[in-house]
Amino acid sequence: MKQNNLRSSNILTILVMIGNLNCISSVVNSGSKYVSYNEQSSIHTRKESFDEFSSKPINNVNHAVQTIDTDEESSKQPHSRQKRFLGLFNLIQFSNSRCNSTDSDKQGVCYTTTECRERGGNAKGNCASGFGVCCLFEYNCNQQRASADEIVYFQNEEYPQSGESPTLCLFSIPVVDDTICQIRLDFLDFELDGGSADDKPCDRDSMEIFSAGTTELGMNKLCGQNDNQHIYIPVESVQAVPMIRVNTDSRSSSNVTRNYKWNVKITQIDCTSRREEIRNLKAPEGCLQYFQDREGTVSSFNWDGLNSRQYMTNQHYSICFKRSSSNCQVSFRRSGAAPPYSTSVGRASGASKASSGQNNLQTNMNYALDNCGPENGCGAKTCILIRDELAANQGNVGDPDVNDWLLINGAYRNPILLNNNIPSNKYVMGSYFCGAGVGRDDRAQGNNANTQDGLDDGTGIIQHVNGPFVIIFHSDGNPGAIRLDNNQQTGANVNQNARNELGFALDYKITSNCARLDFVTPPAQQ
Secondary structure (H helix, E strand, O other): OOOOHHHOEEEEEEEEOOOOOEEEEEEEOOOOOOEEEEEOOEEEEOOOOOOEEEEOOOOOOOOOEEEEEOOOOOOHHOHHEEEEEEOOEEEEEEOEEEEOOOOOOOOEEOOOOOHHHOOOOOOEEEEHHHHHEEEEEEEEOOOOOOOOOOOEEEEOOOOOOOOOOOOOEEEOOOOEEEEEEEEEEEEEEOOOEOOOOOOOOOOOOOOEEOOOOOOOOHHHOEOOOOOOEEEEEEEOOOOOEEEEEEEEEOOOOOOOOOOOOEEEEEEEEOOOOOHHHHHHOOOOOOOOOOEOOOOOEEEEOOOOOOOOOOOOEEEEEEEEEEOOOOOEEEEEEOOOOOOOOOEEOOEEEOOOOOOEEEEEEEOOOOOOOHHHHEEEEEEEHEEEOHHHHOOHHHHHOOOOOOEEEEEEEEEEEOOOOOOOOOOOOEEEEEEEEEEEEOOOOOOOHHHHHOOOOOOOOOOOOOOOOOEEEEEEEEEEEOOOOEEEEOOOOOOOOOOOOOOOOEEEEEEEEEOOOOOOEEOOOOOOOO
16 A cells, blocks of 8 residues: 555545445554454454554445545535445544644644554544544653654643742654654743843743754743743754753742743644645744734743843844735834833943943943934944944943844834924934834933933834845843942933843734835934
8 A cells, every 4th residue: 555644634534345244344544554354254454553443333334435525625626526436444544633622722633542642642632523533742851752743732840830840851852754844832831030130041940942953043041931932943854853951940949939830832834735724834934933913012032021131142033024915014113011111122221231341330321312312222333332443432442342233124203303302204214223112212302302211102113125024133242231239320311220131022013004104314323
């Protein structure tokens, strides 16, 4: 019998024996293996190995074969194709495709009962018209992976409860076969300790993702709060096995007050599949994250508006957004749900990167009002500061470089102030953004021009591009300066609430109605 790739096929076939037999066999098959068995004569016919066997008496069977087709495309074929005249034994054959389990919103893989048990899964509901079970695969650090499956869940041992015992484990993700091109990780639940101090993120608990290929993911350790975040891992070969490493500190011997909990859904994406739900799940090449909703919120990893910790250093990754043929623009602005003083890419206004080589605040560097200020920065010359090229009022030559930014090719309102500090309503094009939000901060007008509220009061950025909607986040290798209780600078322009490098949270919206923008030449310093 020719072996078929039934993982990508959804055909369930039943062959019913013709004649007057007291008992015929029912062969359940979820792969290319099958067995036939006649209990009355004790005659066995086998090819390869069988998965599950059951027999039932059928008297005076005189009807033709019935074909049950679970594939959407095949089910649209003429009715005559669904009736065949075959005989000898029952053959039930179905694909090992994803299915919806009866356990909350979790998905599993369709297998026979025996296969599910042998592969270490749990049967949670039926599939394949009742001939298979939806097999749910849930693993933790104390369980060994036996085989590759299209959908699995990686959880802490106590899940859904939190854990507190120290943990160190390495979890591998074997690739199903050579049709898999990407693996998507959805962090359905993710709560780890964020770090022992503002400038020491992930130093007690952490999760690391390794692609096992030549492609760098561009991210760093995960910790703190990452509920509903996701990433894509490119698959270069079946032999390149991605891995997840988890390290949690002891709760009894340290000052860790938050217990840990995680539940990661791991989905392998078949790039040859004809199923629309799988095709839609695939991300464009080079995207670490891929958002498919028309509007929502995108934030940096580990960002927590209520428990601020700095983001990790040495990151560089792309965030992509699904675009239909009718979509023409996407807008970004600081999230309305983000608390005041909870976001900053690079330095926050009223705070500095560092001074005299020390990791604390000694100098004050505000964003200029004609450069999207007071709390936002626009342009490469503002967001990227190379210390040996700085003017005297931009810090000391020996200080660390500043090179943290969001790259968004888009338009924002011109920050140049007119008479009486009234800003222009014309737009300029830009790419590099830093500070609390993106684009011009509309507090830069009138009597409020120099005041700060830890928010972004502007309209954000509008991106008009012919290609995909993409933004890039970059952080350098230097941690942001922190404000020490006994070493604070005071002054009219120093904001004691400002914190550097806390991350970003942006609301986005994709539309099909493009705004007509009136452009001017951008300011020279950008």
